[in-house]
C-alpha cells in the first residue's frame with residue numbers, strides 16, 4: 001500500500017508544548033555532547049529532530065528518556081518541571097522511545113513482543129487472552145493491516161512490520177510523547193510510506209511525535225516542526241511550513257542560515273517567536 005502522506009501544513013502550533021527542554025547540557029567526560037539545548041514537541045504534531053552524525057540527537061532523546069541524566073538544564077512535561085530518574089520513570093510519565101536497533105525478540109510472537117517486560121497477569125499467570133485482545137485492538141486502532149497474524153514470530157516480520165510492532169508497543173501505554181530514532185533508516189520505499197503514514201496518524205490522534213531522521217524528503221513530508229542540532233547545540237527549531245530543504249540542509253551543515261539568520265551565538269527562531277538560544281557559553 002503506497003500512498004502519499006497527507007501533510008497539512010499548519011501556520012500556527014496546534015497544541016501546547018507537551019515536552020520542553022531548556023538549556024539542556026550533557027557531557028561524557030571532557031566531551032560536551034549537548035550544550036544549552038532548547039527543544040520542544042507539541043501535541044498533535046510531528047517534530048523532526050535532524051542533524052549530522054554525532055550532532056547529539058540520540059544523546060538528547062536518551063536524556064529525555066531517562067537513560068542518561070542531563071548534567072544541566074530543565075525538562076518540562078505539560079508545563080511541569082520533572083526530573084526523570086530512569087526509563088521506567090519516563091514511561092510512567094508517558095514518554096516512549098523506539099530505538100534505532102528495535103530490540104524485538106525474534107523468537108517471540110507479536111503479542112509477547114508488545115507486552116515484553118510489562119506483561120498482563122491474572123492471578124499471577126500471564127493473561128494471554130487479555131494481551132491478545134489488546135494487541136488486536138491497538139493494531140486496529142493504528143489501522144495496521146499488514147501484520148498477518150499476531151501470533152507469528154517476530155522473525156517472520158518484514159522490516160516495516162517490525163517497525164510497526166515496535167511503534168505499537170510504544171503507544172500501547174497511553175503515551176503522550178513518542179520518540180522514534182530513525183524508524184525508516186533500514187526500510188524500502190513502500191514500507192517507509194507505511195511507517196510515515198503511521199507516524200502522521202499518531203500525531204493526528206494527539207500524540208507529540210518526535211522523529212529523528214536523515215531524510216529531508218520524509219522530514220518535509222511529515223513534520224510540522226524541525227529542530228536542527230549542530231555539534232551539540234540547537235541551531236534552530238523552525239516551522240516546516242515556513243522553511244525549505246535548502247535552509248534545513250544549511251542549518252545541518254553550518255549551524256546557521258543565510259545572512260542575519262540563526263547564529264549559535266545569538267538568537268534562533270522558534271515558530272513565530274524569537275527565543276534566546278544562548279544557553280551555552282558562546
Ligand SMILES: Nc1ncnc2c1ncn2[C@@H]1O[C@H](COP(=O)(O)OP(=O)(O)O)[C@@H](O)[C@H]1O
Nearest residue numbers: 028031033051052053054055056057058059060
Ligand atoms: N556513552 C557515550 N560516551 C561517550 N561519548 C558518547 C556517548 N554517546 C555518544 N557519545 C558522543 O556524543 C556525540 C553525539 O552522539 P549521538 O548523540 O549518538 O549523535 P547522533 O545521534 O546525532 O549521531 C558523538 O560524538 C558521540 O561519539
Ligand SMILES: [Mg+2]
Nearest residue numbers: 057058059181
Ligand atoms: Mg543517533
